[in-house]
Amino acid sequence: MATAEEQATTFKNEGNKAFASHDWLAAIDLYTKAIELNPNEPAYYSNRAQAYFRRAVAYTAILKSRDALKDFKTVVKKAPNDKDAKLKLAECEKIVRRVEFFRAIEVEDAPSAAEGLDLDSMVVDDDYDGVRLGTEMTTEFITDMLERFKNGKKIHKKYVYQIVIAVTKIVHEEATMVEMEIPDDAKLTVCGDTHGQFFDLMELFRLSGLPSEKHYYLFNGDFVDRGSWSTEIALLLYAYKWLRPSSFYINRGNHETDDMNRVYGFEGECKAKYNERVFKLFSESFSALPLATLVGNKYLVLHGGLFSDDKITLDDIRKLNRHNQRQPGQSGLMMEMLWTDPQPEPGRGPSKRGVGMQFGPDVTKRFCENNGLEAIIRSHEVRMEGYEEEHDGRCITVFSAPKYCDSTENKGAYIDIGPDYKLKFHKFDAVPHPNIKPMASWALSML
Known part of the structure; x- marks a missing residue:
């Protein structure tokens, strides 16, 4: 029967495979199981922190900002000396504020931005030094x-x-x-x-x-x-x-x-x-x-x-x-x-x-x-x-x-x-x- 350390190594190896295939959730779960069996192995913690970090970066890229923010906070908590994670956390906090601001002011079925735009009466100043555009592209x-x-x-x-x-x-x-x-x-x-x-x-x-x-x-x-x-x-x-x-x-x-x-x-x-x-x-x-x-x-x-x-x-x-x-x-x-x-x-x-x-x-x-x-x-x-x-x-x-x-x-x-x-x-x-x-x-x- 395998020892706890051997079982932990197996979970770590499986976690590495999940990490390589970008399955961050599975990787985090497998590294956590390895830690539970062998809490004295530092590599398991760093691997899990990297999985959290990669998932957070993926969430940021697809604008799941709240999910990304949660993961970055986890990384910073578990790896407080990781400067890159701290920087990403600060950027993510800006994204969350920005996205939530625009969602708060969005209006469903808002009128077109072209509504009320009177192009015929819009004057191009005489000092404009480019070719003028009429009603058709040239x-x-x-x-x-x-x-x-x-x-x-x-x-x-x-x-x-x-x-x-x-x-x-x-x-x-x-x-x-x-x-x-x-x-x-x-x-x-x-x-x-x-x-x-x-x-x-x-x-x-x-x-x-x-x-x-x-x-x-x-x-x-x-x-x-x-x-x-x-x-x-x-x-x-x-x-x-x-x-x-x-x-x-x-x-x-x-x-x-x-x-x-x-x-x-x-x-x-x-x-x-x-x-x-x-x-x-x-x-x-x-x-x-x-x-x-x-x-x-x-x-x-x-x-x-x-x-x-x-x-x-x-x-x-x-x-x-x-x-x-x-x-x-x-x-x-x-x-x-x-x-x-x-x-x-x-x-x-x-x-x-x-x-x-x-x-x-x-x-x-x-x-x-x-x-x-x-x-x-x-x-x-x-x-x-x-x-x-x-x-x-x-x-x-x-x-x-x-x-x-x-x-x-x-x-x-x-x-x-x-x-x-x-x-x-x-x-x-x-x-x-x-x-x-x-x-x-x-x-x-x-x-």
């Missing part, structure tokens, strides 16, 4: 806007209002899953997360070419937050969407949501560069964005990944009324489309993020076969080479923010798809940008 305006953004300038707030309102109307009328074909004389470029890294997006356009009648684009969510130029990217993508509504596509990502924007920088950036109304207009537009794009009946492009139920089909996505649910919440089809991730092991497992789940190669294989797809294309995660083909090539991740947040030495990537529907992967490096740090810490300090 290539000339976009070219001028690009140069202004490169030089640290803004466009007039009237034009911001016009762009966001026009695009909200366009995308609201699109299907939850847009279905498109690539013409014989055209190509489609699929881009992943850009996260406010405007100058890296300019490098992507330099390498791949600007959107045109024959060069379609699809941006697969998470174009705002974290980086310092989220408004510039959002306005640029929206301007192209207004100019080319039938050949420029935008999917919603998990960062095109209110709670994420309030914590990870976009709301604060909108208010600093323009005003609160601009953020509210963008928020309404994000809720109207499609959740997926079906390319040639071969590739399903969506931000996160697949589903907790094998019975989900493309028809279920088609039928999903995204307008009835402005924010994705913590469960359901919309949440899974925005939040899930692939894993190498078969089956499904707990999410390392703490929301959604992870899906294995067998899940991807069944989904593709049941729906007649060659592969799914998703984003949502950093890949060191900018992209990765997983699950026997049926799950493809593309990430377009090189040197993510100025701290990860990853490349960016994009995918070209021609009329033959063959995938061509392109990698690119980050380029220099003005010395402005990512905005997450600024957003946390706003309250």
Whole structure:
């Protein structure tokens, strides 16, 4: 019969396995059992504290702020000399105050931020030195806007209002899953997360070419937050969407949501560069964005990944009324489309993020076969080479923010798809940008 110390070691080893698979709750439980059997082993306490810490970080990322706060307090209590835990606790307390403040002032069924906005009577001063925008988007305006953004300038707030309102109307009328074909004389470029890294997006356009009648684009969510130029990217993508509504596509990502924007920088950036109304207009537009794009009946492009139920089909996505649910919440089809991730092991497992789940190669294989797809294309995660083909090539991740947040030495990537529907992967490096740090810490300090 095993001794108490041997049984404790077994629980510790099982806890390590749970920790490695991001099952923080199981890891905490197993380390606690090890401590109960052998309270004199310091490693068990430190392992449990790390499990609490990792779970707290996961809760923070998905804005379960109260749960995160509880775990950080536990870590600080059990490891009072852990400076990182103390710092995270202080940040988490700010998040809790901020989230609860906005929940307290939110009004259900509030009128649109566009209500009462009289664009016709809004005057652009004579000293505005940029190209003027009329009732339709033009290539000339976009070219001028690009140069202004490169030089640290803004466009007039009237034009911001016009762009966001026009695009909200366009995308609201699109299907939850847009279905498109690539013409014989055209190509489609699929881009992943850009996260406010405007100058890296300019490098992507330099390498791949600007959107045109024959060069379609699809941006697969998470174009705002974290980086310092989220408004510039959002306005640029929206301007192209207004100019080319039938050949420029935008999917919603998990960062095109209110709670994420309030914590990870976009709301604060909108208010600093323009005003609160601009953020509210963008928020309404994000809720109207499609959740997926079906390319040639071969590739399903969506931000996160697949589903907790094998019975989900493309028809279920088609039928999903995204307008009835402005924010994705913590469960359901919309949440899974925005939040899930692939894993190498078969089956499904707990999410390392703490929301959604992870899906294995067998899940991807069944989904593709049941729906007649060659592969799914998703984003949502950093890949060191900018992209990765997983699950026997049926799950493809593309990430377009090189040197993510100025701290990860990853490349960016994009995918070209021609009329033959063959995938061509392109990698690119980050380029220099003005010395402005990512905005997450600024957003946390706003309250």
